[in-house]
Amino acid sequence: MSEKVIIATRESRLALWQAEHVKALLEQRLQLQVDLLGMTTRGDQILDRSLSKVGGKGLFVKELETALEEGRAHLAVHSLKDVPMELPDGFELVAILEREDPRDAFVSNLYANLAELPQGAVVGTSSLRRVVQLKALRPDLQIEPLRGNLDTRLRKLDEGGYAAIVLASAGLKRLGLESRIRCCFSVEEMIPCAGQGALGLEVRADAAVLKASLSGLIDTPTWLATQAERAVSRSLGGSCSMPLAAHAHWVGADLHLAVALGDAERAERPLLKASIQAKVQTVEQALQFGEQAAQALRDLGAAAYLPQV
Numbered sequence: 001m002s003e004k005v006i007i008a009t010r011e012s013r014l015a016l017w018q019a020e021h022v023k024a025l026l027e028q029r030l031q032l033q034v035d036l037l038g039m040t041t042r043g044d045q046i047l048d049r050s051l052s053k054v055g056g057k058g059l060f061v062k063e064l065e066t067a068l069e070e071g072r073a074h075l076a077v078h079s080l081k082d083v084p085m086e087l088p089d090g091f092e093l094v095a096i097l098e099r100e101d102p103r104d105a106f107v108s109n110l111y112a113n114l115a116e117l118p119q120g121a122v123v124g125t126s127s128l129r130r131v132v133q134l135k136a137l138r139p140d141l142q143i144e145p146l147r148g149n150l151d152t153r154l155r156k157l158d159e160g161g162y163a164a165i166v167l168a169s170a171g172l173k174r175l176g177l178e179s180r181i182r183c184c185f186s187v188e189e190m191i192p193c194a195g196q197g198a199l200g201l202e203v204r205a206d207a208a209v210l211k212a213s214l215s216g217l218i219d220t221p222t223w224l225a226t227q228a229e230r231a232v233s234r235s236l237g238g239s240c241s242m243p244l245a246a247h248a249h250w251v252g253a254d255l256h257l258a259v260a261l262g263d264a265e266r267a268e269r270p271l272l273k274a275s276i277q278a279k280v281q282t283v284e285q286a287l288q289f290g291e292q293a294a295q296a297l298r299d300l301g302a303a304a305y306l307p308q309v
């Protein structure tokens with residue numbers, strides 16, 4: 001590549017950190033020259049409603065894709081968990097980078113962990129996946145919506161509206177806010193969502209030269225694990241209006257995949273949970289493995305939990 005590579009990025013502090021991180025990788029490992037193009041997306045503008053009600057994850061990526069389409073940028077950097085399971089025609093995820101901590105974090109100014117929270121305490125999160133898993137762990141808690149970027153969410157906690165909040169550790173760590181984490185949930189008690197903690201690089205499918213060079217950044221263990229996670233979500237018709245968790249980790253050469261599904265409308269219904277483990281070596285196998293985990297959830301009655309179409 002002779003010209004500069006332009007990265008389209010959202011302008012939240014986390015998105016900018018992630019874009020700068022990828023810029024440095026491209027400069028150091030691929031000797032590319034890189035500039036950032038910051039933009040505001042619909043997802044950043046709509047702060048008063050739950051995302052699942054206004055169109056879902058695609059809200060954070062659409063404007064970036066338009067910039068790629070129009071040639072204003074070459075590459076978009078996303079938190080993988082915000083990337084819809086099906087990309088629009090003409091776009092491709094070319095690389096998934098090594099994953100940061102995939103766990104969810106418990107953040108509070110008063111309590112050290114979930115068990116310490118008093119009966120009926122108010123906990124903030126807007127993720128349906130976190131809501132159903134929190135309800136399963138502590139049915140007494142009062143769970144209240146909490147949106148906005150990480151700084152906004154921490155400020156709302158500090159203003160006293162919540163006894164605790166739950167957010168992704170990865171984001172807090174990237175922004176140097178690790179000291180706010182009182183404890184991390186294990187991936188068994190609070191299964192992360194597909195792709196949590198990983199960064200995905202999206203390009204136009206016809207960008208052959210760029211695709212070839214970026215493929216050098218793929219972290220294979222993360223790539224296979226997240227392909228399996230995303231396949232679960234895709235198979236169940238994944239959208240962020242679905243309280244679905246899917247997290248894979250390596251046990252030697254085996255991939256262990258844990259999944260959970262709650263009912264968004266009836267949060268008191270029992271959480272469906274399954275886990276499978278097998279040797280996985282190719283993307284094809286990872287996708288089939290994810291499909292198998294989705295089938296395990298269907299065998300437990302997932303159909304009755306999914307939104308009726």
Ligand SMILES: NCc1[nH]cc(CCC(=O)O)c1CC(=O)O
Binds near residue numbers: 172
């Ligand atoms: N949904 C917003 C979002 N997208 C990515 C992260 C954190 C970083 C990551 O998980 O990669 C967050 C914050 C959160 O869920 O608390």
